[in-house]
Amino acid sequence: MVSEIPEVVVLRLPLYVRALSRLQDESAGVISSQELGELLQITPAQIRKDLSYFGRFGKQGKGYTVSYLLGELRQILGLEREWSAVLVGVGRLGRAILSYPGFTPAGFRVVAAFDVDTNQIGKRVDGIRVRDISELEDAIKRDAISIAIVAVPASEAQRVIDRLVQCGVKAILNYAPVSPQIPGDVKVRNVDPVLALQTMTFHLKNLELAGKRPEGKRGKF
């Protein structure tokens, strides 16, 4: 059963797809789990175990055929089709998201953008007309959109996400600096570069502390 596949495995699959795509661009024919592991800094055993959830893709001692494995993984992840998404929040961050160059080549198309700001509504940003948020539910239901990108202020995020969930959105890419509450059948991924930086300053600080003290005296922090 698909539902029994550990979430950590699902989180790694796009990394495999990305690496295999590059290998295919470089005309690589076959790759071993060792080589793939080195590229991704994942152990070969982990790669073999991850893939074994979905079938047998490699031949004993022969490795994986790049194009075949890539095709299968794209199929498994649902990447063989285009996905439409809506954006909620077209402030500075929302506009940066609309101009993000990575979505379209990967098959993700922002088809509508919404805001509450009457100065924004009706304007065009990167080819998308900003609509009144009151049209959100109708637009999502009409086009059966299942992906939303949220770039509203923290104070508004939960309310907006509740509305999105209510009208059937099942996947939320959340740029608002909050950890939203969502029902079990909805997925959320948070994009937060500040949070990422804050997980690294811990190490920077400790490297500095370590550097300032002589090796022998380095005590308990």
Added chain:
Amino acid sequence: MVSEIPEVVVLRLPLYVRALSRLQDESAGVISSQELGELLQITPAQIRKDLSYFGRFGKQGKGYTVSYLLGELRQILGLEREWSAVLVGVGRLGRAILSYPGFTPAGFRVVAAFDVDTNQIGKRVDGIRVRDISELEDAIKRDAISIAIVAVPASEAQRVIDRLVQCGVKAILNYAPVSPQIPGDVKVRNVDPVLALQTMTFHLKNLELAGKRPEGKRGKF
């Protein structure tokens, strides 16, 4: 020893800081691990265990004093000071990063930006003058910068990251769609909204498949 703290714990600390900051803004005085857990969708036991790596912050049955715990965690994460960062790559993505509104309020300041494109060099983007990448090493060493943000094409990323590591950068926020190789004392965090979307389409696809098949017939995927 700080180095013995599991990385997953370090990854959660900024979430605690963010939640506690909001609680402080709302004038909350004390919070229990239960309440904090509900906000963050983390079990209270996990929160207590995470915090126990750094000391005793709560009183038995009384919960945590919001301002005290926030101050301590900010201290532990090195967030009581400002951090300078350089940006490499000032294409479309790099410009979106320079206009990202979240860094400055969080104490992260992009102090220099570099590119190879002679059409970009010398221009100002959001108040930052774009410099020739040949000046990278000197600038980083002179100001003892330890954080770099990388927004170059995938094909250039590893080479740029090698240069950054070589001149002493210890923390890399990587927007290039690659998994870079780095030495053990350097941290890298990848920001990739496409990868995040691709981990959700797996679930969307399976929800669709589940919806299309009658319950009894749902077979092995």
